[in-house]
Amino acid sequence: MVSAQLIESKAAWLGALRDVLLQALQRQKRDILCLDADFESWPWSDAAVLEALHAWSGPGRQLRLLALDFETLKRAHPRFVRWRQTHSHLVQAAQFEASEWQGGRLPQAVLLVPEQGVLRLLARDSWRAVLSPERRDELAAREWFDAVTQRSSESFGASTLGL
Structure with missing residues (x-):
């Protein structure tokens, strides 16, 4: 049985984030749930991640993004934004309120892949994080992710309509 792994550096966090995301995409996981303030440090511009996203794109897949703000992601990851425009039917993006962060109710960032595990910053x-394959950690993360989603509003549209 694999136990939880403690992560204690930015490089380790970024490596784990990329590895878990690639593993989920390559395994064709149906749901991938992501939460961050702005997704700036996420590997959305990584060529291997973009290639894996293209291969993962298919019926029944869903990438769920929760953020305080998507403007930084749009500026930092234009290739991911183009992928999102092409695959808008696969992406559900919502913006949550800053009050959700108050009192430490939410981790700083989360990558949740059902039946694979949860990576929490x-x-x-200090870039302190935990990667856990434990079902109970996954269920707890899914519960608050769904609760935050219910209190969030749709954001990060696939296209911008102008007049």
């Missing part, structure tokens, strides 16, 4: 200043 606990403190961005």
Whole structure:
């Protein structure tokens, strides 16, 4: 049995984030749930991740994104934004309120892949994180992810309509 893994550096966090995401995409996982303030440091511009996203795109797949703000993601990851425009039917994006972060109710960032595990960034200043394959951690993360989603509003549209 694999136990939870503690992560204690930015490089380890970024490596784990990329590895877990690639593994989920390559395994053709149906749901991938992501939460971050702005997704700036996520590997959305990584060539291997974009290639895996293209291969993953198919019926019944869903990438769920929760953020405080998507503007930084749009600026930092234009290739991912183009992928999102092409595959808008696969992406559900919502913006949550800053009050959700108050009191430490939410981790700083989360990548949740049902039946694979959950990667949680606990403190961005120290890059302390936990990667857990435990079902109970996955269920707890899914519960609050769904609760935050219910209190969030749709955001990060596939296209911008102008007058």
